[in-house]
Amino acid sequence: MSLVVVGSMAFDAIETPFGKSDKIIGGAGTYIAWCASNFTSVKQISVVGGDFPQEELDALTSRKVNLEGVQIKKDEKTFFWSGRYHMDMNSRDTLDTQLNVLENFQPVVPESYQDCEFLMLGNLVPAVQRSVIEQLKTRPKLIVMDTMNFWMEIAMDDLKQTISMVDVLLVNDSEARQLSGEYSLVKAAAAIMKMGPKYLIIKKGEHGALLFHQNKVFFAPALPLEEVFDPTGAGDTFAGGFIGHIARTKDISFENMKTAIIIGSAMASYCVEKFGTERLREIGKADIDERLSQFVQLVNFDIDLV
Amino acid sequence: MSLVVVGSMAFDAIETPFGKSDKIIGGAGTYIAWCASNFTSVKQISVVGGDFPQEELDALTSRKVNLEGVQIKKDEKTFFWSGRYHMDMNSRDTLDTQLNVLENFQPVVPESYQDCEFLMLGNLVPAVQRSVIEQLKTRPKLIVMDTMNFWMEIAMDDLKQTISMVDVLLVNDSEARQLSGEYSLVKAAAAIMKMGPKYLIIKKGEHGALLFHQNKVFFAPALPLEEVFDPTGAGDTFAGGFIGHIARTKDISFENMKTAIIIGSAMASYCVEKFGTERLREIGKADIDERLSQFVQLVNFDIDLV
Incomplete structure (x- = not known):
């Protein structure tokens, strides 16, 4: 049984008030894999061009990220995003x-991924995400x-x-509002859960994250940081920590999801400390x-009721 | 030994997206007193005009709010604020x-307030706040x-x-930034604590509140609400819950301040459910x-380290 991750692997060029990166490794799938592989092995589904460095692929393989589902289009270029x-x-x-290889990305789920117990769909074209669900026999x-x-x-x-x-x-808070047409996040959550998902996580960046399920709600803070150096990939890293913990513990209860969200928040707090995936590559069990x-x-607080 | 509260008692007229109030009872001191009196008796310092309803004063007296330090200027009008x-x-x-009686407010600390152990300075002219500190012999x-x-x-x-x-x-988050000249709240907190206070609470409205002390930080969430009906007085109510709990327990440790902040947040979450002080008048021990x-x-979450 395994964790399958679907998501882009990309080049990013990032400008923040603190500096400017070269063309560095990015992509939702990359961040999720770097993060989740702290907790469990990963079966990756993605696509890259011939320009994607082999050593990057090797680095993931050495972390027990299975790349059988990563297509390498030798004659095409990797997805590129640049932002400020x-x-x-x-x-x-x-x-x-520059969409490049992502433009006509048709994910193919390898036979060896059919034991997928936990599926993480990183941000991608919704039809591409759906195609992975539909290819899974169980x-x-x-x-x-x-x-x-x-x-x-x-x-x-x-x-x-x-x-x-x-x-x-x-989703993040503004996306929850956009998707539901409700301003109150409590109302937005109720409306979105009617669309299908039994659980909704609303990310609020430096203001933490909310987990909704039925009429229950859990709040995870973000760690107050002296500096956020580069927020790129923080949401993907959060997702990687969340699903990584759940796949490791094989427990999908609401109580365990609370812990998973704290772990996602902790991982995201590391991610933003340096450009790109740099900090994620440095940390290990003791840091986490x-x-x-x-x-x-x-x-943590003690309460003695009034 | 006692809790002394200094703050305005006022008339407010409030417009929100949900409705419009008449001229209702407001003022920082009023909210603090209504809230803190759930936890302990209060000695109030304020000023009102001859137009301030006697039944409002009686309602506070019946909650063990001592009004000896509340000046009543028979021929003047009560402070009035209107906002949207x-x-x-x-x-x-x-x-x-309309400042009215607040314009020349000179607080006088009654002799019977000299046993003040806990002093809550509600938002007011800084020199007026200072004058109360200076009048206290101990x-x-x-x-x-x-x-x-x-x-x-x-x-x-x-x-x-x-x-x-x-x-x-x-202070709230934007005020912390303005006061310190730092954007990062962690840096802002460090700068503000160098100005004197050993503890700093940064209120972030719907995003909760942070308590800083030395190199420690505690985060209290705001309760996610379906609707915030009227935020007027939420910060004052928060302060009232905070100081009320501390005065009740007579414990000024960092650990107890954490609990006090959760209690302040809980009280503020009630305050915003109706216009003005209406909701605070309805709730009791069981609600709290x-x-x-x-x-x-x-x-609350369980963590089993990785």
């Missing part, structure tokens, strides 16, 4: 997008889907169709445990 | 401000101060002088306990 963050680090302008125990406002603008019907097939949806302890300190 | 909230409920426009065990951006704009030096004399400062249980559910 504003001072608040929450908003950004896209400077350049429905996974848990399907988690990330998406973004872009698909709400150009492919809402398609997006809703994929959303109706998943168990957990991940240390940061999880900080989260316990951050929210 | 925007859709996000975080920003608002002031439509009208320094209270804990001085908590609320303030706002308005004083940073017109009386920064004066404000900093008062800030240097208190133990706990309460119920909401505190919701906060425990909201942030």
